[in-house]
Amino acid sequence: MRAxxxxxxxxxxxxxxxxxxxxxxxxxxxxxxxGACETDLQLIRGYMGFNGVxxxxxxxxxxxxxxxxxxxVGEINCSCRACPTCLAGRPTHCPSRMTLGIVNHxxxxxxxxxxxxxxxxxxxxxxxxDAAVFTEPLAAAFQIPEQLFLARTDRxxxxxxxxLGNLCAQVLAGICDPLLVVGKHxxxxxLLDALGIETALLNDLPADHLADVVVDCTGxxxxxxxALKLVRPRGTIVLKxxxxxxxxxxxxxxxxxxxxxxxxxxxPFDRALEAxxxxxxxxxxxxxxxxxxxxxxxxxxxxxxxxxxxxxxDVGGDQ
Ligand SMILES: [Zn+2]
Ligand SMILES: [Zn+2]
Numbered sequence: 182m183r184a185x186x187x188x189x190x191x192x193x194x195x196x197x198x199x200x201x202x203x204x205x206x207x208x209x210x211x212x213x214x215x216g217a218c219e220t221d222l223q224l225i226r227g228y229m230g231f232n233g234v235x236x237x238x239x240x241x242x243x244x245x246x247x248x249x250x251x252x253x254v255g256e257i258n259c260s261c262r263a264c265p266t267c268l269a270g271r272p273t274h275c276p277s278r279m280t281l282g283i284v285n286h287x288x289x290x291x292x293x294x295x296x297x298x299x300x301x302x303x304x305x306x307x308x309x310x311d312a313a314v315f316t317e318p319l320a321a322a323f324q325i326p327e328q329l330f331l332a333r334t335d336r337x338x339x340x341x342x343x344x345l346g347n348l349c350a351q352v353l354a355g356i357c358d359p360l361l362v363v364g365k366h367x368x369x370x371x372l373l374d375a376l377g378i379e380t381a382l383l384n385d386l387p388a389d390h391l392a393d394v395v396v397d398c399t400g401x402x403x404x405x406x407x408a409l410k411l412v413r414p415r416g417t418i419v420l421k422x423x424x425x426x427x428x429x430x431x432x433x434x435x436x437x438x439x440x441x442x443x444x445x446x447x448x449p450f451d452r453a454l455e456a457x458x459x460x461x462x463x464x465x466x467x468x469x470x471x472x473x474x475x476x477x478x479x480x481x482x483x484x485x486x487x488x489x490x491x492x493x494x495d496v497g498g499d500q
Contacts, residue, residue, distance in 0.1 A: 184234045184291035185477035192225055192235070194477050201287055201295040208298050210241035210253065212496040215289045215474075216314040217484035219345065219400045221282070223423060225481070229283060235481075236290035236494075237282040240313045246298045254316040256300040256450055257281040273447050290477050292496060302450045305458040314493060315348070315464040316453045322348040323456070324448025325396065325419055331356050336391060338362075338411050341398035342369040342380070344467060344491050345421055349396050351462045354378050357394075369490060372466050383407070390414065390438075397421055402428045405442075414438040419445050467491040 184198040203209055216238035224231045237257045243249050260267050260275035267275045281296065282288020304313045322345065331337070337357045339350045342364025350362045350373055362380045364370050370380040388410035395412045396419040397404035405428070408418045418440060435442065456462045471493040472480035484492040 182292035183474050183477075184287075185236065185474070185481070186233065187224060187235050188232050190225060190227060192478060192481060194475070198234075198291065200293050201291075203295040204297075206297050206299065207259075207295040208246040208249075208301075209244045210239075210255070210294050210296050210301075211244060212239050212241045212289050212292060212294055213252070213498075214310050214314050215239045215494040215496055216318075217480055217492040217494065218318065219343065220423065221481065222485055223400075224283065227426075228423065231283055233282070233285075234287035234289070234291045234294070235282050236288035237280070238314055238317045239289035239294070239496075240304060240310045240316075241289070241294065241296075241497075243298075243301065244293075246301075248298075248301055248303060252304040252310065252313065253301040254304055254313055254450065254454070255281065255296045255302070256320075256447070257283065257317060258447060259286055259297050259300065262299070290474065290494060290496075292474070302454060305454060308454065308457045309465075311468060311493060312457050312464050313454075315462075315467075315491075316450055316457065317447075318345055319348050319352070319453035319456065319462060319464070320448040320450045321345065321421070321446065322352040322448065323452040324445050325349060325353065326356060327448060328443055328445055329394065329417060329419065331394065333357060335393040336361075337394045337396065338392040338408075339396045339398060340364075340404050340407055340411075341400065341422075342366050342373070343398065343400060345400075346396075346398035347373060347467060347490070348462065348464075349398055349421065350378055351376065352456075353396070355461065366488060368488060372463075372490075375466075376463060386411070392416060394419065400424075406430055409434050409438075409440065412438070412440055415440070417441045417443060419443045421445055464491075468493055471495055
């Protein structure tokens with residue numbers, strides 16, 4: 182099969198890689214569509230030291246198991262489901278977990294991927310395949326209200342107008358008012374303007390320390406220092422950004438202003454699929470470019486270009 186494989190810091194398209202052998206509890210899924218994500222780009226820069234098939238956002242069709250022949254999306258954390266952490270209801274933090282395309286498990290930029298059956302969710306018929314590719318990052322956005330009590334009147338600022346910033350803004354705009362998205366790209370902010378969400382350019386922003394909640398979706402080590410200029414004393418910063426390497430910054434403002442910092446990662450797939458089926462989140466305008474898997478390297482290059490929001494990879498024939 183074809184696969185986009187990371188070895189060290191080199192990415193290559195393999196044309197005759199062996200099909201994955203499913204581990205216990207896993208089924209082989211034929212990939213229809215995949216999405217390139219900031220995490221893929223960070224992995225290529227050395228984040229997590231991953232080697233193997235890249236990619237974790239996908240829609241596919243299982244070859245076997247109870248969902249065989251139907252479209253599915255898959256949660257990315259492959260947990261043991263037996264350790265104290267898993268039994269306590271925190272499987273996404275299982276210490277022996279593997280993560281599709283990120284930690285010790287081949288990913289989805291390939292014709293086939295093996296995924297634990299338990300991780301799969303059926304895609305509602307009304308959700309088109311291109312939209313369903315956004316389930317994983319949209320679930321990550323829905324993780325914020327799972328972690329934080331948000332009042333209707335909370336002032337929320339989302340930093341970052343990229344893929345995840347857009348999704349977090351749409352999810353939180355359904356809960357809080359006022360909400361402001363701060364970015365650097367007028368064309369990306371325009372997508373949010375069109376949805377009636379207030380936006381501002383980073384350079385126009387006063388360091389006013391007024392926001393109750395600031396969500397960092399910048400994908401940059403400048404996100405947290407910027408968030409500290411915007412959050413109010415005793416406010417909350419939600420970190421969605423994972424940066425390869427070490428971040429250095431003065432921490433005294435966190436203490437002085439008694440700021441709560443919440444790390445936030447993977448979220449509930451069921452809520453994301455419900456929102457896509459209800460049409461309450463707009464994702465298709467985010468698709469900037471698409472490539473066949475045979476041009477997977479060009480897809481990853483395109484995903485790094487400024488101005489590009491979401492790059493999709495067409496893997497298998499649609500259904
Ligand atoms: Zn991702
Ligand atoms: Zn476990």
